Amino acid sequence: MSRLKIFQKGFNFSQDGPGNRLVYHLQGCNLRCPWCANPEGLAVTGGKEYEVEELIAECVSCAPMFFEGGGVTLTGGEVTLQPEGVKQLLSGLKVRGIHTAIETNGVAPVLKELLPMLDYLMMDIKHHDPEIHRRVTGLSNESLFANLPAILDWGGPIALRIPVIGGFNASEEDARAFGRLFQRLGLTGRSTVELLAYHEYGKDKYQTLGMTYQMGEEAKVSFQLIQAMEQILREAGMVVVRT
Numbered sequence: 001m002s003r004l005k006i007f008q009k010g011f012n013f014s015q016d017g018p019g020n021r022l023v024y025h026l027q028g029c030n031l032r033c034p035w036c037a038n039p040e041g042l043a044v045t046g047g048k049e050y051e052v053e054e055l056i057a058e059c060v061s062c063a064p065m066f067f068e069g070g071g072v073t074l075t076g077g078e079v080t081l082q083p084e085g086v087k088q089l090l091s092g093l094k095v096r097g098i099h100t101a102i103e104t105n106g107v108a109p110v111l112k113e114l115l116p117m118l119d120y121l122m123m124d125i126k127h128h129d130p131e132i133h134r135r136v137t138g139l140s141n142e143s144l145f146a147n148l149p150a151i152l153d154w155g156g157p158i159a160l161r162i163p164v165i166g167g168f169n170a171s172e173e174d175a176r177a178f179g180r181l182f183q184r185l186g187l188t189g190r191s192t193v194e195l196l197a198y199h200e201y202g203k204d205k206y207q208t209l210g211m212t213y214q215m216g217e218e219a220k221v222s223f224q225l226i227q228a229m230e231q232i233l234r235e236a237g238m239v240v241v242r243t
């Protein structure tokens with residue numbers, strides 16, 4: 001069996017999928033979002049290595065804690081960067097009846113191979129324009145849009161998340177563009193969407209790691225703007241949630 005590199009793990013209630021969940025943060029990301037709150041998880045080197053069997057045993061021993069529909073969530077970094085270990089872990093959990101979820105930026109084509117082992121999919125959609133997405137995060141998200149037909153065929157619950165960042169995607173016009181995109185991709189009626197206002201939780205970590213935090217005051221967004229964007233997305237046919 002494979003090994004997985006993990007930089008953080010712990011329990012979380014409600015924000016990383018349904019119920020109370022054991023959350024593994026996998027090392028390495030294929031994007032470089034300047035607002036990333038987990039800079040320690042970006043490089044593919046680093047993290048602590050675990051045997052997949054060891055993680056399955058840990059999850060089984062934690063099963064009494066998975067109340068209110070909980071289970072195990074794999075997030076990052078980006079889970080699709082360690083696909084073999086992730087497939088082994090997810091299928092090992094599925095056969096033991098443990099609820100599985102991942103949170104992904106959706107960009108890697110290998111995401112489609114994980115779907116049969118999933119009960120719940122959380123996916124970030126950071127921008128409606130692939131070129132702006134590429135310029136700011138390092139990769140286009142056209143491949144995310146290309147993954148959508150397979151995700152819709154899979155048929156499980158989808159929770160989309162938009163990090164709302166001033167100067168990047170934070171306006172009523174952006175909300176309208178997201179709404180049109182979701183309609184075009186067939187996501188209305190098939191997915192919830194949550195707007196996550198920019199925060200600075202990761203800022204101090206950058207200094208500790210000797211990295212430069214590039215975000216300034218202009219990235220902050222008002223609650224009024226979030227409410228207005230939520231309303232526009234509702235009018236476009238999306239179910240808007242807050243966790």
Ligand code: SF4
Pocket residue numbers: 029030031032033035036037038042076077078105
């Ligand atoms: S996709 Fe997520 S983990 Fe990767 S750089 Fe962006 S915010 Fe950070």
